[in-house]
Every structure is written in structure tokens, then in C-alpha cells.
Amino acid sequence: xxxxxxxxxxxxxxxxxxxxxxxxxxxxxxxxxxxxxxxxxxxxxxxxxxxxxxxxxxxxxxxxxxxxxxxxxxxxxxxxxxxxxxxxxxxxxxxxxxxxxxxxxxxxxxxxxxxxxxxxxxxxxxxxxxxxxxxxxxxxxxxxxxxxxxxxxxxxxxxxxxxxxxxxxxxxxxxxxxxxxxxxxxxxxxxxxxxxxxxxxxxxxxxxxxxxxxxxxxxxxxxxxxxxxxxxxxxxxxxxxxxxxxxxxxxxxxxxxxxxxxxxxxxxxxxxxxxxxxxxxxxxxxxxxxxxxxxxxxxxxxxx
Amino acid sequence: xxxxxxxxxxxxxxxxxxxxxxxxxxxxxxxxxxxxxxxxxxxxxxxxxxxxxxxxxxxxxxxxxxxxxxxxxxxxxxxxxxxxxxxxxxxxxxxxxxxxxxxxxxxxxxxxxxxxxxxxxxxxxxxxxxxxxxxxxxxxxxxxxxxxxxxxxxxxxxxxxxxxxxxxxxxxxxxxxxxxxxxxxxxxxxxxxxxxxxxxxxxxxxxxxxxxxxxxxxxxxxxxxxxxxxxxxxxxxxxxxxxxxxxxxxxxxxxxxxxxxxxxxxxxxxxxxxxxxxxxxxxxxxxxxxxxxxxxxxxxxxxxxxxxxxxxxxxxxxxxxxxxxxxxxxxxxxxxxxxxxxxxxxxxxxxxxxxxxxxxxx
Numbered sequence: 295x296x297x298x299x300x301x302x303x304x305x306x307x308x309x310x311x312x313x314x315x316x317x318x319x320x321x322x323x324x325x326x327x328x329x330x331x332x333x334x335x336x337x338x339x340x341x342x343x344x345x346x347x348x349x350x351x352x353x354x355x356x357x358x359x360x361x362x363x364x365x366x367x368x369x370x371x372x373x374x375x376x377x378x379x380x381x382x383x384x385x386x387x388x389x390x391x392x393x394x395x396x397x398x399x400x401x402x403x404x405x406x407x408x409x410x411x412x413x414x415x416x417x418x419x420x421x422x423x424x425x426x427x428x429x430x431x432x433x434x435x436x437x438x439x440x441x442x443x444x445x446x447x448x449x450x451x452x453x454x455x456x457x458x459x460x461x462x463x464x465x466x467x468x469x470x471x472x473x474x475x476x477x478x479x480x481x482x483x484x485x486x487x488x489x490x491x492x493x494x495x496x497x498x499x500x501x502x503x504x505x506x507x508x509x510x511x512x513x514x515x516x517x518x519x520x521x522x523x524x525x526x527x528x529x530x531x532x533x534x535x536x537x538x539x540x541x542x543x544x545x546x547x548x549x550x551x552x553x554x555x556x557x558x559x560x561x562x563x564x565x566x567x568x569x570x571x572x573x574x575x576x577x578x579x580x581x582x583x584x585x586x587x588x589x590x591x592x593x594x595x596x597x598x
Numbered sequence: 599x600x601x602x603x604x605x606x607x608x609x610x611x612x613x614x615x616x617x618x619x620x621x622x623x624x625x626x627x628x629x630x631x632x633x634x635x636x637x638x639x640x641x642x643x644x645x646x647x648x649x650x651x652x653x654x655x656x657x658x659x660x661x662x663x664x665x666x667x668x669x670x671x672x673x674x675x676x677x678x679x680x681x682x683x684x685x686x687x688x689x690x691x692x693x694x695x696x697x698x699x700x701x702x703x704x705x706x707x708x709x710x711x712x713x714x715x716x717x718x719x720x721x722x723x724x725x726x727x728x729x730x731x732x733x734x735x736x737x738x739x740x741x742x743x744x745x746x747x748x749x750x751x752x753x754x755x756x757x758x759x760x761x762x763x764x765x766x767x768x769x770x771x772x773x774x775x776x777x778x779x780x781x782x783x784x785x786x787x788x789x790x791x792x793x794x795x796x797x798x799x800x801x802x803x804x805x806x807x808x809x810x811x812x813x814x815x816x817x818x819x820x821x822x823x824x825x826x827x828x829x830x831x832x833x834x835x836x837x838x839x840x841x842x843x844x845x846x847x848x849x850x851x852x853x854x855x856x857x858x859x860x861x862x863x864x865x866x867x868x869x870x871x872x873x874x875x876x877x878x879x880x881x882x883x884x885x886x887x888x889x890x891x892x893x894x895x896x897x898x899x900x901x902x903x904x905x906x907x908x909x910x911x912x913x914x915x916x917x918x919x920x921x922x923x924x925x926x927x928x929x930x931x932x933x934x935x936x937x938x939x940x941x942x943x944x945x946x947x948x949x950x951x952x953x954x955x956x957x958x959x960x
Binding site: 492493495496497498499500501502503506510511514515 | 647648649670671672673676677678680682684685686687688697698701702746749750752753
């Protein structure tokens with residue numbers, strides 16, 4: 295009897311190969327076309343329109359809208375907010391991701407859910423919560439107006455300094471931190487989970503202390519993921535509208551961030567100025583995307 | 599440096615990983631913790647390393663008579679090699695090896711020159727002198743394993759602990775590295791414990807084998823002892839292939855035993871047999887592409903499968919064909935009397951030697 299399995303090298307009748315995963319040209323072109331049209335209509339066109347509108351009255355008007363004191367104040371406030379919110383969330387995000395992925399403890403899943411909360415809650419509601427807690431009609435207001443408060447020195451200090459959170463910079467920063475705090479943690483948790491704890495344990499057996507393990511083993515391993523999280527967090531911090539709008543009070547030159555300034559300009563029919571400031575935000579978005587792609591490219595190279 | 603672990607208990611929630619385990623490893627020995635997954639062997643190793651701690655109030659770990667139960671891992675002087683190496687992926691091979699020295703406090707840290715010299719020395723020891731500047735991802739599995747070993751040795755540990763050191767390697771590399779490790783351990787004489795689920799590896803490499811099952815130690819002994827004189831049914835079943843029979847109702851087996859075991863190489867096949875201990879079988883499969891012939895047999899009376907191993911010469915003599923009806927006789931049988939797990943090796947038991955002449959068997 296001949297061997298049941300024979301080599302298939304011999305030239306047999308050639309069959310036409312149709313791969314199961316291969317669609318006809320017609321289907322492929324249609325799908326690609328739909329995707330491209332959609333992209334053009336919903337992303338490229340509006341983005342182009344922003345820059346076109348901004349430059350409609352020429353470069354002079356374009357730049358003039360940045361030199362306007364209110365615009366400068368808005369840019370400054372946005373930068374301050376970002377400079378506080380992003381580092382705060384980096385520290386929080388790394389700490390949260392570290393304790394979630396490297397330790398096991400009770401209530402871990404609750405913590406993970408809480409981290410996602412700002413994604414689930416509408417930013418406007420987040421803003422309203424802050425108004426309720428820190429506003430002058432809210433708990434902070436009650437405290438300041440209380441007859442026999444706890445810690446009288448604190449009340450005194452708050453009154454003396456005329457300390458305000460809502461309708462002031464601290465409120466804007468708080469709201470921004472709240473809205474952006476999942477970005478870094480969310481980015482790091484899956485990465486650190488995938489990396490496991492063996493390298494940290496190895497460092498420990500070699501005599502490294504807690505900080506040495508963090509700085510020399512953990513941080514270098516997560517640096518690209520962290521950078522990516524920072525970029526996303528930064529973009530959102532600069533662009534946040536809803537929550538900030540509720541707590542800001544829209545005081546011109548004082549509590550307007552860039553997105554709020556754009557809205558005001560637009561409502562006042564100063565279209566060129568509105569679009570000029572908007573184009574700055576759009577530019578930031580583009581830079582963010584370029585950075586993000588670069589990080590992804592680097593990351594895929596180092597982990598190939 | 600001897601290692602003594604006394605009454606180690608470890609539970610993870612409702613799950614018991616170790617149930618009061620005690621272990622004594624004499625200085626300079628190479629000891630294997632052998633067991634199936636979930637037997638607690640890795641947990642025991644990690645407790646000895648100080649990466650896990652035994653349950654509150656249970657157990658003691660001593661290194662050379664010194665109590666280290668509460669000592670953190672970094673201060674115990676253990677070199678630990680992880681199953682998947684756990685090399686620092688962002689550091690070069692040389693940086694990996696130097697890590698344990700560079701994290702020392704400034705006062706205790708050797709000068710950079712000394713560190714470099716030590717790294718070179720270790721690279722030479724693991725035969726990777728030219729690869730100091732590579733990153734771990736650029737190395738093969740066997741090379742990574744050796745780097746992990748060098749990194750652990752750089753801090754001059756008193757004890758070397760290896761978690762499934764060859765688990766992730768292919769068969770050939772595994773064999774080479776095994777031999778290398780044996781030689782190497784002998785040379786520097788460091789007390790070494792390694793975890794494995796591969797019985798062949800444990801028997802070939804270790805001075806002593808600790809067989810673990812279900813959070814307990816089943817038997818401790820030299821490879822020869824645990825293989826030839828297994829103390830429990832688990833040990834005989836785990837260490838190599840074995841045929842397991844319910845008692846046959848034969849007068850010999852009736853002696854309080856419910857299960858008996860025969861190693862495949864203790865099964866002899868005969869074309870003609872006229873004694874009273876033969877079992878009638880049919881040849882189901884003959885596998886002869888190896889160092890010895892393996893034959894699967896089906897018992898004529900109850901359909902049980904019997905595995906036999908014969909030398910190639912014997913196999914050629916018999917010229918077995920699938921479907922042939924032949925006799926098997928057992929040269930050597932082990933039985934474990936019901937209830938008690940005490941060993942009763944039939945071949946050496948004075949009570950029944952006459953029935954167990956080689957070649958005749960039961």
C-alpha cells in the first residue's frame with residue numbers, strides 16, 4: 295500500500311486560489327471611499343474651515359486677535375491651568391496605576407471604576423458638583439459664613455484673603471483636573487498589567503529599595519505609555535469646555551480660558567477673532583496627534 | 599550555607615498553597631522542588647527568597663542557622679532567577695548584570711572600575727563576553743537565562759534560587775543548559791534550589807529531589823531513592839510512566855493492597871509462557887522509532903491498557919505485529935497497601951521473593 299500521506303511538491307492541477315479573506319475590488323473600493331468621504335466631511339472640512347475663517351481678513355487681523363489683552367489673558371489662564379492639572383494628574387495617574395497593578399488589595403475594582411468616573415459623567419455635571427461643594431452658596435460658603443466654625447483660624451484666613459474657588463482660577467484648575475484625571479492612569483494600567491511584577495521583584499532580590507525600583511525599573515519601562523498619557527491629558531486640559539464653563543463665571547480677562555474666549559467672541563459676531571483663537575487650539579490638536587503618532591512609532595520600535 | 603524551612607504555612611484567601619511544610623537543604627547541595635502546577639513549589643521557593651511571607655505566626659526560615667524569617671528579600675543574600683528571566687528590558691546585558699551592585703548605597707558600592715571588571719568576569723563565566731552591549735530582546739532564550747543567572751550571581755548571593763529555570767527553552771538548549779548549570783553549581787558550590795515540573799530534569803540534575811503535591815511534601819530523597827523507592831502512589835505516578843492496576847484478585851495482590859504499579863521497563867513480553875503469572879494481551883501499537891521500543895498492549899480479560907518498554911534487540915527478537923496475542927510478565931511490582939501509604943516493594947519484600955524471579959514475575 296502506498297503511503298497515505300505523500301508530499302505535495304509534484305505539480306498537480308493548479309486550482310485558482312481565492313482566499314477567504316479577500317473581497318472583491320468593488321467592495322474594497324466602496325468601503326475605502328465611504329471612509330474617506332466621511333473623514334473629509336466630518337474632520338478635514340471643519341478643520342480647514344477653521345483656518346480659512348481665521349485668515350479670511352488677512353494675517354494682520356489674525357495676529358491682532360492674539361494681541362488683544364483678553365485673548366492674552368485667556369491663553370495665560372489656559373497655560374496655568376494646564377501646567378497645574380497635567381503634573382497633578384501625572385503624579386496621581388502613576389500612583390494609581392502603580393498601586394492597582396503591583397499590589398492586590400480590597401476595593402481595587404472600586405478604585406478602577408472611580409478612575410473611569412470622569413469619562414462617564416457629563417463635564418457639565420462635574421462642574422455643577424464643584425459649584426455645589428465650593429461655591430459661595432455651597433458648603434464652602436456655609437463654612438465661611440458659619441457662626442461657630444471648626445478651625446476658626448481657617449475661616450479667618452479665608453475671609454481675609456477673600457479666597458474664592460468658584461468663578462476663580464482654583465475652580466477652573468479643579469474642574470480641569472477632575473475631567474482629565476483618567477487619561478494617565480488609563481494609559482498606564484493595561485501597560486503595567488502586561489509587564490507584570492517580575493522585574494520589580496528581581497530588582498528587590500538584588501537589593502534595590504522602593505524608590506530605586508520605581509526610578510530605575512518601573513519608570514523606564516512605562517515612559518512611552520506615560521508620555522502618551524501626558525499628551526492626551528494635555529490636549530484635553532487645554533480644550534476642556536463644559537466643566538470649566540460652569541465654574542468659570544466667564545469674567546473677561548480673568549476667568550476665561552481659550553475655549554471660553556472663543557465662545558464669547560463667536561457670540562459677539564467677531565468671527566475672525568473667534569476662529570483665530572480656535573485655530574490655535576486646532577493647531578495644538580494637530581501637534582498632539584503628530585506627537586502621539588511619533589510616540590506610537592517609537593514604542594513599536596523599542597518593543598519590536 | 600544551609601537552608602532550613604520549618605512548618606511553613608501559606609494561604610491565599612480560601613486557597614491553601616502550603617500546609618505546614620518543612621524542608622532542610624544542606625550546604626552546597628543542588629535540590630529540586632518537583633511537583634505538578636499548583637503543588638506549592640513556587641510559593642515555597644518565593645517564601646525562601648523573601649518575595650512572599652508565610653502566614654502570620656507560622657514557620658521559620660533559617661539560612662546557616664540564622665533566622666531570616668522577617669528579613670526582606672534584598673537583605674537575605676539570595677540570587678533569584680525568574681521563570682521568564684525578568685531581565686530589565688531597557689538595560690543592556692552589562693547593565694542588567696551590574697544592577698545589583700549599582701543600587702547599593704554609595705558607601706558600600708564598589709568603584710565603577712570594579713563593577714565593570716566583575717561584569718566582564720561574569721560575562722565570561724556565562725560565555726557571552728561579546729554580548730554585553732546587547733539588549734535582552736536581542737538574545738535567544740538560553741542566552742537570556744544565562745544573563746539572568748549572571749545578574750543574580752553578581753551580588754555574590756549565599757543561596758541560589760531558580761524558578762522553572764529551563765521551562766521556556768526548547769529541548770536541545772534545555773539539555774545543554776542543564777549540563778552547564780550542573781557543572782557550574784559544582785564548581786562554585788553554592789547552595790541551590792530549583793523548581794521544576796519536569797521529573798526527568800529533577801532526576802538528572804539534583805542531588806536531592808523534593809516531591810511536592812497538594813501543598814505538602816510527599817517525599818525527599820536522592821533521585822535514585824525517589825525513583826526506586828517511592829513512598830506514595832503519587833510519587834510513583836509522577837516520576838515517569840507507570841502502569842496502574844486495580845488489584846487483580848491474584849493471591850499475592852490480595853494482601854491488603856488496592857492498587858499496584860509496574861514500570862513499563864519492568865514489563866516483559868513473551869510469545870509462549872507456561873507459568874501462572876502471565877497475563878494474556880493483544881498488541882495494539884508498536885512504536886520503535888526511538889532508543890527503545892514502546893508497545894501498547896490491551897489486556898484480553900478486561901481491556902485495560904498496559905505500556906511496555908523493550909530494548910530494540912528484544913523487540914526485533916519478538917518481531918511483534920499489531921494484533922498479535924502474547925503474554926506479559928511483570929519483573930517488578932510496587933504496591934501500596936490500602937489506607938497506609940507505607941512502601942512495600944514487592945521485589946525486595948522477604949515474604950514473597952520466590953514468586954518474583956527476574957523474567958518470571960507474578
